[in-house]
Amino acid sequence: xxxxxxxxxxxxxxxxxxxxxxxxxxxxxxxxxxxxxxxxxxxxxxxxxxxxxxxxxxxxxxxxxxxxxxxxxxxxxxxxxxxxxxxxxxxxxxxxxxxxxxxxxxxxxxxxxxxxxxxxxxxxxxxxxxxxxxxxxxxxxxxxxxxxxxxxxxxxxxxxxxxxxxxxxxxxxxxxxxxxxxxxxxxxxxxxxxxxxxxxxxxxxxxxxxxxxxxxxxxxxxxxxxxxxxxxxxxxxxxxxxxxxxxxxxxxxxxxxxxxxxxxxxxxxxxxxxxxxxxxxxxxxxxxxxxxxxxxxxxxxxxxxxxxxxxxxxxxxxxxxxxxxxxxxxxxxxxxxxxxxxx
Amino acid sequence: xxxxxxxxxxxxxxxxxxxxxxxxxxxxxxxxxxxxxxxxxxxxxxxxxxxxxxxxxxxxxxxxxxxxxxxxxxxxxxxxxxxxxxxxxxxxxxxxxxxxxxxxxxxxxxxxxxxxxxxxxxxxxxxxxxxxxxxxxxxxxxxxxxxxxxxxxxxxxxxxxxxxxxxxxxxxxxxxxxxxxxxxxxxxxxxxxxxxxxxxxxxxxxxxxxxxxxxxxxxxxxxxxxxxxxxxxxxxxxxxxxxxxxxxxxxxxxxxxxxxxxxxxxxxxxxxxxxxxxxxxxxxxxxxxxxxxxxxxxxxxxxxxxxxxxxxxxxxxxxxxxxxxxxxxxxxxxxxxxxxxxxxxxxxxxxxxxxxxxxxxxxxxxxxxxxxxxxxxxxxxxxxxxxxxxxxxxxxxxxxxxxxxxxxxxxxxxxxxxxxxxxxxxxxxxxxxxxxxxx
Numbered sequence: 217x218x219x220x221x222x223x224x225x226x227x228x229x230x231x232x233x234x235x236x237x238x239x240x241x242x243x244x245x246x247x248x249x250x251x252x253x254x255x256x257x258x259x260x261x262x263x264x265x266x267x268x269x270x271x272x273x274x275x276x277x278x279x280x281x282x283x284x285x286x287x288x289x290x291x292x293x294x295x296x297x298x299x300x301x302x303x304x305x306x307x308x309x310x311x312x313x314x315x316x317x318x319x320x321x322x323x324x325x326x327x328x329x330x331x332x333x334x335x336x337x338x339x340x341x342x343x344x345x346x347x348x349x350x351x352x353x354x355x356x357x358x359x360x361x362x363x364x365x366x367x368x369x370x371x372x373x374x375x376x377x378x379x380x381x382x383x384x385x386x387x388x389x390x391x392x393x394x395x396x397x398x399x400x401x402x403x404x405x406x407x408x409x410x411x412x413x414x415x416x417x418x419x420x421x422x423x424x425x426x427x428x429x430x431x432x433x434x435x436x437x438x439x440x441x442x443x444x445x446x447x448x449x450x451x452x453x454x455x456x457x458x459x460x461x462x463x464x465x466x467x468x469x470x471x472x473x474x475x476x477x478x479x480x481x482x483x484x485x486x487x488x489x490x491x492x493x494x495x496x497x498x499x500x501x502x503x504x505x506x507x508x509x510x511x512x513x514x515x516x517x518x519x520x521x522x523x524x525x526x527x528x529x530x531x532x533x534x535x536x537x538x539x540x541x542x543x544x545x546x547x548x549x550x551x552x553x554x555x556x557x558x559x
Numbered sequence: 560x561x562x563x564x565x566x567x568x569x570x571x572x573x574x575x576x577x578x579x580x581x582x583x584x585x586x587x588x589x590x591x592x593x594x595x596x597x598x599x600x601x602x603x604x605x606x607x608x609x610x611x612x613x614x615x616x617x618x619x620x621x622x623x624x625x626x627x628x629x630x631x632x633x634x635x636x637x638x639x640x641x642x643x644x645x646x647x648x649x650x651x652x653x654x655x656x657x658x659x660x661x662x663x664x665x666x667x668x669x670x671x672x673x674x675x676x677x678x679x680x681x682x683x684x685x686x687x688x689x690x691x692x693x694x695x696x697x698x699x700x701x702x703x704x705x706x707x708x709x710x711x712x713x714x715x716x717x718x719x720x721x722x723x724x725x726x727x728x729x730x731x732x733x734x735x736x737x738x739x740x741x742x743x744x745x746x747x748x749x750x751x752x753x754x755x756x757x758x759x760x761x762x763x764x765x766x767x768x769x770x771x772x773x774x775x776x777x778x779x780x781x782x783x784x785x786x787x788x789x790x791x792x793x794x795x796x797x798x799x800x801x802x803x804x805x806x807x808x809x810x811x812x813x814x815x816x817x818x819x820x821x822x823x824x825x826x827x828x829x830x831x832x833x834x835x836x837x838x839x840x841x842x843x844x845x846x847x848x849x850x851x852x853x854x855x856x857x858x859x860x861x862x863x864x865x866x867x868x869x870x871x872x873x874x875x876x877x878x879x880x881x882x883x884x885x886x887x888x889x890x891x892x893x894x895x896x897x898x899x900x901x902x903x904x905x906x907x908x909x910x911x912x913x914x915x916x917x918x919x920x921x922x923x924x925x926x927x928x929x930x931x932x933x934x935x936x937x938x939x940x941x942x943x944x945x946x947x948x949x950x951x952x953x954x955x956x957x958x959x960x961x962x963x964x965x966x967x968x969x970x971x972x973x974x975x976x977x978x979x980x981x982x983x984x985x986x987x988x989x990x991x992x993x994x995x996x997x998x
Contacts, residue, residue: 258944260962262662263937291699294723295941298909301726302945311728313736316695316702316720321746325722325739332732481699483718485710511662513937517703520658521711537660 217392218282223270223300225289225426226479227449228314230330230469232459235353235393236345237337239282243389245450246270248429248542258299264511265540266428267292274304282341283308285333288316290481290514308340317483318474326470334466350465356393357459363400364388364455367407372419372444372499374410378433381443385450386428417442418556421501423492423522425509426450431542432507438544439552441505445495447488453477456491480514488518489525496531503532503559505552510539532559562602562679573646577682580645583854585796593803593816594640598680600809604630605686611755614685614708616693616701618879618903619719620895621807622771623747624692626764627755633806634685634704638669641683642851642966643799650676650683651967664700665935665966671708687712690754696721696899696906698938717750719743721899726908733901740896741889761888768880768891770810775878777817778804784824785869786923787831788838791824794868795857798849801874840865841987844919846872846946847931847939848965860977864984870923872904872915879903909942913949920954926996927957927987934964955993957986 220239222229231241246269255271278284284306286297297311312333315322334345367384370376384403388396413419420436422443427433428450436443446452457475460468477491496504504526508515519535526533534555536548567574581591604610613629615621621631641647650672651665657675659668673683691714693705702718709716720743722736748759778801784791792800800820803813828834843861845868850856857868879902883894900906904915919925928950930943947958959979964970 260932260937260940260943262934263941288723291938292941294725295938297723298726298942299945302909311723311725313722315722315739317718317743319746321739321742322720324742328735332735480703483702483706483720484716485706508660511937513663514699514703516660516663517700517707519660521707523658535658 219280221274221278221281221284222287223274223284223293224287225267225293225449226287226481227453227476228287228289228473228479229285229312230333230473231389232350232353232357232465232469233330233334233337233345234285235356236349237341237343240392241389242281244270244273244284245386245390245428246273248431248540250276258303259296262511264290264292264509264513266426266509266512267296269428269540271296271300271304274300274306278304278306281306283310283337285310285312287312288314289479290512308336310336314473316481318478318487323470323474326473327466330466330469347465350469351461354459354461354465354468356397358461359397360388360393360400361455361458363397363404367400367404368452368455370404370407370410371442373413374407375412375414376407376410376442378437378441378443379430382427382430382433382450385454386430388454389450413442416440418503418559419444419499419501420559421492421495421499421504422446422448422451422507423504424448424507424519425512425515427507429542431544432538435544435549436505436552439549440556441552443505444501445499447477447492447495449479452495453479480518485518485521489522492522492526493529496529501531503534503555505536505555506533507536507538510537560602562677562684563681566679566682573649573682577641577644577646580643580852583645583858584643584799585854585858586799589816590799593812594799596809596812597803597806598637598640601630601632601680605688611690612688613690613692614688614705616697616705617805618696618701618876618899618905619692619694620744620899621692622767622880623744623764624690624751625767625807626760627751627757629690629751629755631807632680632685632688634670634674634683635666636802636806637673637680637683637685638666638966639798639802639851640681641669641673643854644682645852645968646682647852647966648968650678663935664698664704665964667700667704669966671704687714690714691716692719693717694719694721694899696903698936715750715754717747719747719899721906724901724906724908726910728908733897736900737893737896740899741892744892744895764888765886765891767810769882770814771807771880772882774804774810774814774817775880777814777821778878780821781817781824782870782875784828787828788833788924789836790839790842790867790869790923791827793857794845794849794871794874795854797871797874798851801877805877838924839867839869841926841984841991842867842869842924843927843929843987844868844870844872844916844923844925845929845931846916846943847933848873848936850931850963850971851966852968853971856976860980864980866927866980866984866987868929870919870925876903876905905939909945912942912946916946916950917953920950920956925956926991927959927983929983930958930960931965932960932962934962934970935967936965955990957983957990959983959986 219242252268255268459472478487654668654672678684691709883890
């Protein structure tokens with residue numbers, strides 16, 4: 217089965233449509249270890265380094281993918297789609313204009329966008345994406361989300377190092393789903409047997425830009441901080457909610473999309489904050505790590521207000537603007553260690 | 560008056576700098592008067608408890624709110640004026656001290672910093688308004704900035720989601736996007752009815768649209784005279800001249816003002832393409848926001864080398880409004896939607912952007928193009944390299960990509976920029992010889 221790649225800066229992409237079309241959905245996450253020189257030929261270096269890394273991956277690997285689809289997330293998606301269209305060799309490159317709002321009008325538009333996407337896939341790949349196939353894909357997705365929820369919930373009680381959690385989340389959006397279910401089931405058995413939450417680790421909630429490489433998870437681990445909750449797309453946003461299994465599957469996907477913890481590119485603001493406080497109520501943490509990737513505008517724009525709200529709620533919070541690099545920055549480690557001492 | 564008096568007493572140095580900055584602008588007394596009239600009205604309106612006020616991001620279809628008597632405030636315009644007064648740095652630094660990153664939009668930081676410092680509108684401040692309106696047609700920043708402000712001040716926010724019409728899409732999808740935006744404009748009516756307690760007055764709205772379209776038409780008619788030799792007006796003038804139209808205040812005044820300028824242009828040129836003093840040495844187009852705090856770049860650095868900016872996508876992005884196909888609200892909403900999605904050069908995809916500049920090169924007889932790689936406007940900066948490559952390949956025209964920022968003077972390195980402009984001028988000279996243009 218071929219991979220079908222998608223570029224999505226939040227968690228808006230309907231993987232289930234790709235699964236129903238007979239492809240393996242593969243989220244483009246770039247590679248922090250590869251220089252972004254090929255992308256820097258087209259995109260300025262003061263624009264999101266992750267987006268440049270994703271473009272670099274697209275330039276190098278697009279021939280391994282059946283097609284590529286974009287979802288409207290932050291400005292890098294709509295702005296850079298044209299650059300991909302000009303320079304990335306793709307037999308099928310598609311733009312899904314996921315709405316920024318979360319109201320009735322936006323949902324109706326979203327349904328139309330997804331139907332149009334299905335129509336284009338069917339024509340291009342000569343496949344039929346029936347309601348039955350979609351429903352089956354939704355059930356598979358829900359099984360994965362359920363397993364991921366169980367795994368993620370163990371972070372607060374078992375010894376699950378940050379990179380372990382990160383690795384499994386990354387797999388959940390890049391690996392073939394059937395193999396993934398088996399792996400998640402086996403990992404769940406393994407994690408349940410893990411020792412109790414280590415006393416020398418401090419539980420924290422992580423928010424902000426998606427972390428796409430494990431080295432930054434190691435930074436936190438080195439500082440003695442253990443992420444037990446998060447609200448990131450490469451994290452809980454992916455599995456926090458279940459897709460309705462009854463009724464029209466397209467409507468179900470849109471309904472699901474409206475209920476997931478929202479990324480900063482979506483309105484209204486409250487949805488994001490509500491989920492964050494829900495996490496804080498559900499799971500005792502000692503503090504909040506609010507990290508943003510350099511040039512990640514949506515998160516940088518939210519940061520002052522969000523931090524203020526978190527502080528007002530009585531939580532300790534550290535804000536860190538990080539570079540896109542696998543190098544473990546000892547200055548960041550020192551700051552995190554100090555934060556750990558404070559909390 | 561109290562706020563500006565307090566400001567002057569507290570910040571005499573900034574006030575003096577501001578006055579000096581304004582004096583550098585090619586402002587006529589009438590233009591200055593029109594700008595000050597608006598600033599003073601913004602202050603006055605907040606004193607009237609019965610007047611509903613709204614903060615708008617640039618490009619938002621303000622006419623709909625104005626039909627409900629919402630008085631418009633434009634934080635970006637105040638930031639732009641503060642930029643032209645060369646006074647943005649203290650407010651930008653104050654915003655950064657509040658947690659806003661150095662990498663965020665300098666319009667936004669100028670406004671937020673000045674507002675939190677309780678500076679008056681003359682120096683970029685914007686007191687809380689009753690409502691907030693923004694669209695993502697241009698950038699996420701518009702949407703997030705106004706949503707954040709509304710949230711902070713506990714006010715309602717209306718976010719207009721404008722789909723991105725990416726390269727390669729056809730008319731069918733365009734129409735679907737128009738449907739979506741039209742539907743949201745009806746949602747906006749319900750939002751305004753709820754928050755103003757007034758019913759939508761269609762006649763009043765259509766009349767406002769008519770006047771808005773008239774203003775846009777006059778502005779564009781004036782652009783025609785920039786195609787003549789020498790151009791009627793240059794960027795450093797037009798960037799201020801457009802402000803009344805951008806901010807939609809007292810349109811009778813600015814329509815009169817624009818008409819007067821159109822008459823002057825007609826008198827100057829008549830039917831002539833060239834007037835006695837002849838063509839500029841180098842005619843250039845500017846892609847991107849103007850560098851507000853550095854009018855000398857246009858009036859001295861470029862001008863002294865014989866280069867004048869005769870056309871710019873920034874000022875061309877605002878005279879949007881056209882008369883709808885039919886005088887109905889639905890037709891007008893669809894026209895507004897079309898204008899938002901695919902008309903302003905700022906929202907164009909790369910294919911349309913290339914076509915836009917292809918047209919400008921011929922129509923304005925350009926010798927070169929300066930593209931601003933704007934460190935705090937990433938959407939505008941994205942795709943510049945492809946745009947440049949396409950234009951250079953097709954026309955051989957010199958293109959300079961200039962890295963700096965539109966409102967943050969810290970990003971402006973005078974020496975290196977001047978050196979690059981010297982090189983650009985040499986390229987334009989060679990280009991003119993190559994294509995056989997008279998020296």
